[in-house]
Amino acid sequence: MYSIGDLSRRTGVKVPTIRYYEQMGLLEAPERSEGNQRRFAKAELERLAFIRHARDLGLTINSIRQLIDLSGHADRPCADADRIAKEQLASVRERIAKLQKLEEELERIATCCTGETVGDCYVIRALSDHSLCGHEH
Amino acid sequence: MYSIGDLSRRTGVKVPTIRYYEQMGLLEAPERSEGNQRRFAKAELERLAFIRHARDLGLTINSIRQLIDLSGHADRPCADADRIAKEQLASVRERIAKLQKLEEELERIATCCTGETVGDCYVIRALSDHSLCGHEH
DNA sequence: CCTAATTGCTCTAGTGACTAGAGGTTCAAG
DNA sequence: CTTGAACCTCTAGTCACTAGAGCAATTAGG
Structure with missing residues (x-):
């Protein structure tokens, strides 16, 4: 006990x-x-x-x-258990794919900031201006 | 307006x-x-x-x-904006790494089920018995 | 100008998977 | 027998919304 x-x-x-x-x-x-x-x-x-x-x-x-x-x-039959595991796998893969896109974009945003002040900060400009993005999302 | x-x-x-x-x-x-x-x-x-x-x-x-x-x-100075973006990038990378481990393990669990009934279902056995896992987590 | 459909308003409560805290009781060690 | 840790229940908070009730305002058509 x-x-x-x-x-x-x-x-x-x-x-x-x-x-x-x-x-x-x-x-x-x-x-x-x-x-x-x-x-x-x-x-x-x-x-x-x-x-x-x-x-x-x-x-x-x-x-x-x-x-x-x-x-x-x-x-x-264990088909249900199998299905649950497979669904979970699919959702994990989806999440990974999504996060990898974000990674790419954040990488670009976070490493390109050469400005000294917020006024010309690439991070903030990139967040304001979607067109600076590498791809659609 | x-x-x-x-x-x-x-x-x-x-x-x-x-x-x-x-x-x-x-x-x-x-x-x-x-x-x-x-x-x-x-x-x-x-x-x-x-x-x-x-x-x-x-x-x-x-x-x-x-x-x-x-x-x-x-x-x-835009150091703060830069820091926020970098933190976010780190957290995204962490999440990806974690999910990739899960992917591996779920893959193993979801594809190896050869049993016909729940009694010998690999999914359920794998979830019950941590020692069947490929690695620590 | 009138009416009906759409859009808007506020407010409350629910989601998932916990976490935190209040205020009290029980247990185990010394 | 005392003390302090662990336990109990209950309520409320977290995050980022989402849903629904019960109304009020706007807009398009006739």
Whole structure:
């Protein structure tokens, strides 16, 4: 039996966040001590590690809830789990592509500033004048 | 003089978002018609385009406010503007690096699922068992 | 000039995934 | 038995919007 603090130390998930996950239905309401404090079993530790991992991978609370529901039915086809992972992958790739465009543009903006005062600062001019951009966005 | 809808159409910023920016102090409170509707001058159109551009580049409202304050003092050294742009560039690069790690891992997870049912689904096992990961995170 | 459709107004509340704080209770070590 | 850390619940705040209610003003057509 782990206290909420134990769980937090073992998974790296902060204490209020664990309570939040419980509230959101990702963790089931655990047993309580006589004094009403949470006491978690090993299964809950593992589930929290799962949640942590999935969050690190950028899955939303909702996606994680779906996966947890899924994993409760070991007999179902895993196409859904596969789909969630693939969707996540697609969204990550999209975000990367978008950020790389920004990187390019910021690079140009941030390295070309030769002015001495704000009046002729390239950063501010570039932000004001879209036409200085390398490409559309 | 532009109505809020004109401004919205010209900049691509939604009407409620324009009001939100005003509330946040990014746009100054504009003149009003006799019937209390906002009437924007050209300067405000330009400022909104600036804001839009900066938001597209991922700058926070706070950073944008700083840049706007800065641009009001054309005589100041532009080191601050430069710093904001560089910080933004660094944060974008960080985000890209992080996402690329996720991409790698999701790729592995999403493409290796050969199981037919959730019981032996690689996606769910990989999320449960951190040790299946290619690298630390 | 009148009417209807569109656009505008303010205000409140909701989103996601937490985080912070108040004000109180329980637990474990010494 | 005391003390201080850890725990409890509840509310509110974060960021950058978005949605909706319930009205008022504007504009285009007839």
